Amino acid sequence: MKIIVLNGSPRPEGNTAAMIRAYRTGAEKAGHSVTVFDVCRMDIRGCLACEYCHTKAFRTCVRQDDMQKIYPVLDEADMIVLASPIYYHGFSGQLQCAINRIYAPGYPKKLKKAALLLSSGDHGVYDGAIFAYQNSFIEYLHLEDMGIFTAAGSENQSEELLTRLTAAGAALTDPDDHNVARLVITADDVTVRAKLNGTTAARDLMNRLPMTVTGFDSGIDYCCECADGALDESEMQDGWKNGDINLSGGYFAILYGGEEQSASYRQMIVAHLPEDENRMIQTLPKESVFEISLEEPYRRRDT
Numbered sequence: 001m002k003i004i005v006l007n008g009s010p011r012p013e014g015n016t017a018a019m020i021r022a023y024r025t026g027a028e029k030a031g032h033s034v035t036v037f038d039v040c041r042m043d044i045r046g047c048l049a050c051e052y053c054h055t056k057a058f059r060t061c062v063r064q065d066d067m068q069k070i071y072p073v074l075d076e077a078d079m080i081v082l083a084s085p086i087y088y089h090g091f092s093g094q095l096q097c098a099i100n101r102i103y104a105p106g107y108p109k110k111l112k113k114a115a116l117l118l119s120s121g122d123h124g125v126y127d128g129a130i131f132a133y134q135n136s137f138i139e140y141l142h143l144e145d146m147g148i149f150t151a152a153g154s155e156n157q158s159e160e161l162l163t164r165l166t167a168a169g170a171a172l173t174d175p176d177d178h179n180v181a182r183l184v185i186t187a188d189d190v191t192v193r194a195k196l197n198g199t200t201a202a203r204d205l206m207n208r209l210p211m212t213v214t215g216f217d218s219g220i221d222y223c224c225e226c227a228d229g230a231l232d233e234s235e236m237q238d239g240w241k242n243g244d245i246n247l248s249g250g251y252f253a254i255l256y257g258g259e260e261q262s263a264s265y266r267q268m269i270v271a272h273l274p275e276d277e278n279r280m281i282q283t284l285p286k287e288s289v290f291e292i293s294l295e296e297p298y299r300r301r302d303t
């Protein structure tokens with residue numbers, strides 16, 4: 001898989017850099033490709049909160065600085081690693097700046113996993129950084145946590161730490177089916193699970209669940225009224241495959257048939273039902289109420 005590392009330490013031979021080197025060695029041995037961005041050596045300025053990315057040019061940041069080098073790599077990455085020295089109980093300012101700028105793409109397209117590497121002088125100083133990681137990455141972006149690694153004081157650059165990090169990097173595996181989030185859709189006594197894709201609309205939908213919608217069988221789909229939410233026009237496609245689920249135009253549509261005649265319809269596909277489950281959907285009454293939620297472990301803690 002593709003791993004992006006944001007290194008928040010300004011010291012090229014420092015403690016954070018040593019942690020990254022060890023983790024990277026293991027990950028590369030396991031066949032993963034790793035791109036490290038030393039954000040302290042890049043020209044990355046703060047988010048202006050101008051909302052250009054949400055109102056004028058979707059997912060595009062107006063600031064033309066080095067963050068523009070990070071965005072395309074972030075969109076291709078399966079995993080993100082945040083690595084930072086602890087400064088005043090949080091990330092370094094430079095890393096926080098880069099993190100804030102992820103506001104523009106919002107939901108990086110393929111991210112499934114994350115890990116956190118932290119170095120500090122003292123023990124017991126990690127709560128702030130861990131809170132940000134868990135809430136802004138694991139929970140909000142629905143990523144699988146691949147571990148939080150800390151090194152305080154004399155633990156830094158110790159053989160024990162670096163060996164543990166190399167082993168953790170080497171144990172990383174590609175995101176597989178197990179890590180793909182699924183919608184759980186229940187109507188009457190039928191429950192099916194649809195695999196979500198990595199589109200902006202799908203990621204946004206995850207944060208809007210659970211929801212209840214009512215659908216009418218049109219002969220090729222169950223068409224339910226449902227607000228669109230965030231959507232990247234460039235991810236829309238012509239037509240669908242039987243079993244696809246569309247979320248656009250004010251509809252949540254379970255497109256169980258009609259694939260052959262679908263080419264002229266523009267769709268925002270967010271999920272797909274396997275063949276067997278697609279067959280089960282077709283046994284439902286003409287009008288059905290669908291309860292839609294998220295399969296564990298992706299469900300948010302507060303729902």
Ligand SMILES: Cc1cc2nc3c(=O)[nH]c(=O)nc-3n(C[C@H](O)[C@H](O)[C@H](O)COP(=O)(O)O)c2cc1C
Pocket residue numbers: 009010011013014015016017084085086087088089090119120121122123125156
């Ligand atoms: C501006 C600044 C703030 C720091 N704040 C803390 C802190 O709040 N708690 C702590 O334990 N260490 C703190 N440290 C120490 C660093 O976290 C520690 O030396 C770390 O290992 C440095 O990592 P590096 O070698 O990758 O730069 C601070 C260091 C600097 C320069």
